[in-house]
Amino acid sequence: MPSRGNPNVPNKQRRIASRSKIQKRNAVNKVSKNPRGTARSNVLLPTSGPLAPPSGKKARKLEKARNHARQRAVEKAMLQEGEVQMT
Numbered sequence: 001m002p003s004r005g006n007p008n009v010p011n012k013q014r015r016i017a018s019r020s021k022i023q024k025r026n027a028v029n030k031v032s033k034n035p036r037g038t039a040r041s042n043v044l045l046p047t048s049g050p051l052a053p054p055s056g057k058k059a060r061k062l063e064k065a066r067n068h069a070r071q072r073a074v075e076k077a078m079l080q081e082g083e084v085q086m087t
Contacts, residue, residue: 010018046052054062
């Protein structure tokens, strides 16, 4: 009889197959990145510098700043029209 490491767990091939199935299923909802650095890529995007895409942390900070600026603009417009927001 062939030796088997642990008969109570799936073997390595089954683990890899199930993991790849889960990753494919989860990838449907994600935004795909530009395949840069591959043969399918027609453009190389920078990873640093002013043209690089912002990191997740920086993107959150920029979004907060945009929302704050929008709120200030709305309040300024309301003051010019004579409306007062009750807080």
